[in-house]
Amino acid sequence: MTQPLEILPVLGLPEIEVDADLGALIAKAVELRHGDILLVTSKIVSKAEGRLVHAVDREAAIDAEAVRVVARRGRTRIVQNRQGLVMAAAGVDASNTAPGTVLLLPLDPDGSARAIRARIHELTGRQVAVIVTDTFGRPWRNGLTDVAIGAAGLDVLEDHRGRTDSHGNELVLTMTAVADELAAAGDLVKGKATGTPVAVVRGLAAAVTEQDGDGIRPLVRPIEEDMFRLGTSEAVREAVTLRRTVREFSEEPVHPEAVRRAVAAAVTAPAPHHTTPWRFVLLESPAARTELLDAMLAAWQRDLRELDGWDEAKVARRTARGDVLRKAPYLVVPCLVMDGCHPYPDPRRAAAEREMFTVAIGAAVQNLLVTLAGEGYGTAWVSSTMFCRDTVREVLHLPDTWDPMGAVAVGRPLAQPKDRPPRGAAEFITVR
Template sequence: MRDGALKGGEARQGAAATCEDAPDGDWGTEAAHGAPRYQVWAVSGIPEVAPGDDLGKLIAAAEPGLADGDVLLVTSKIVSKAEGRVVRAADREVAIDAETVRVVARRGAMRIVENRQGLVMAAAGVDASNTPSGMVLLLPEDPDGAARAIRDGLRDALGVNVGIVITDTFGRPWRTGLTDVAIGAAGVRVLDDLRGGTDAHGNPLTATVVATADELAAAGDLVKGKAAGRPVAVVRGLAHVVADDHGEGARAMVRPARDDMFRLGTSEAVREAVRQRRTVRAFTDEPVDPGVVRRAIALAVTAPTPHHAIPWRFVLLESEESRTRLLDAMRDKWIVDLRRDGKSEESIAKRVRRGDVLRNAPYLVVPCLVMDGSHTYGDARRDGAKREMFVVAAGAGVQNFLVALAGERLGSAWVSSTMFCRDVVREVLALPEEWDPMGAVAVGHPVEEPKPRPGRDVGAFVEVR
């Protein structure tokens, strides 16, 4: 048994250079051990790969005893290195953008995207591990094509018919931890379609399609290791998964858009996004990423508007100095107004304290209503209704903004305070006269998760005619 080999799922130790437990051809049969078995080991002796290297030749030199029916699990990083798919780490975000065709999910700096190969993964597969300092690797240009080239190279060098799986590390929805999966393949039956058959109890199988290539990739990762410098593993004893031709490749494992139940989210996901939006009044000291706020604004301005207008502006108070200056001026204005209204000093202090949610937030946003795109009807009644339309649109935009912030795991509180001293807000923030502040939104990381929202009877809010 080879160093680090796994046999039948059990880790073994030893230093023999060849398999001594069973003769070639007995792996995967019931003859020797009474049950199907396979062997998997990592290949040692593959040198550091450089652009232009022939991987087939390198693997053949390191593992000359390959046999027909073996499957090789090849880490995508050495394929990328051989292809020269290396860029400077400073250009990583630009590289991710270039490799991305669709952003699936985003939280903070983390992006889950669909890349040009159709794979949905973090950062489009752009990776800084096991690379020279200051550099990052892109995924292979054509993983299936790379697998075919390695397979052809091994056939030429050793005269063997083997399967090749190019692997990369994935996270998985609803599961913690990473595993290797197949991103390229040649000579391997990547999927085992069991539909139309029956299980051991005679029950019909109607939905079972086994991702054989992914199972092989995960088996190889158990012996390759992430930092051991062994980028290739061999599986022996599963010759039934090896084909004579190159086969359809791992691209066949990418679920087409028409079959993706989660591509546009689900009705429950939409409901959860709205429910997650809660008023948060206590924030930690953790700074807010301005890029996250801008992404939320990009969703805010997709709200419906009258007359194809653009009725929103969002003023971002990103410095403590700007927040303090505005809130101090607003407080002074409120105190003057409340005293003029005859309120007691105790009542005034209580009302002023309500503004603490804004003062304690690490980030403030002042949404403003503008009447761009509006026109005059000529009578007061219709012009009043026109403004109401724009106010409703502004509210829809702010609601989008709050929901988007919640999706980024940020808490928020929409406070009406700026509406009561619009002149002061415009003066302090140097805003145009036609901008109407529509409250202020406190933004930050919540101190604690909000308590469950009490249920409400929908029927109490509905009238049917």
């Protein structure tokens, strides 16, 4: 960009009431030019759209607007709101409103921007862009700034990928959040307490498009790409909630280091007698997975026929459950080792000793699954290796003292699991 820019406050706007014609009020307050970019504070959009509500309890209003809590510290909550934006308090604002009332964000900020743009074009014939802005804090940065929460008439992202920089290096990841840059620039002349809710950026006519465009959606990072979707203490709770059994995986390979990080979390689990009763066999090659699964299938089919007396149809139905392991791009076989267990002649104590170690491997596997969920992987812990341990040990060349405790299928979910209702703890608790 080489042309000069002007950032102009729009002065003289009246106090905005419900059903106010924002497009007409702005067009009357400032002489707009073709290619101007309007920056409109969401507060006046909310007022015009009747999003002022009586709320004795602001927290209840936040509850109603939030769809997911990302982080909480004291009374401060970072949440994802119904528009998909991650922000403090779901955008519920108690400033510059009458006592006992709060302002909610517009229901459809993109729609609001399109309506203002269309009205201005109708009244003036000018083709402008409109950005609806709101104030955000930012992770790892102090201070607030305005960002775009709705847009019409411009591309909110400028994609530089495939271009070269001044040294001839190809740009691989660079995408500029143009709408956010404009929102922050406009805030320099709007301010927070000056009663100037609209600004005009002039000098970027080339950025204004004939069509309304995709709105703000390209700026909102998809949840599956969000590396920072979890907050502080919420990270563990949310990762536990995210841990779901996934049976359909994409073809995307699993990063081996992600699994190793999960194993590092697994081995922090509690264990009896200061032991480390876990081993994890990582099947990273297709050949190793196929060899193991073929041998397990043959052993299962033989035992179900000869030992359990099942017919072929029943055998086929039962062994089909192992398909989830074949569809996964990565397998982990957790093994229990009893090194360090106390020998007890009494069979009851010996059984309890093994149960203690079995609980430990379960805790370790849970750590593994939760950590993988936090990395965006889906998992399915399948018990099948426990029914043919000798076969597994033989194929994988494992010591006789290693007891395979199922197998964990790992991969990127083919589709995001459906939300499930929260499960309260009350019915599982007994207090004495």
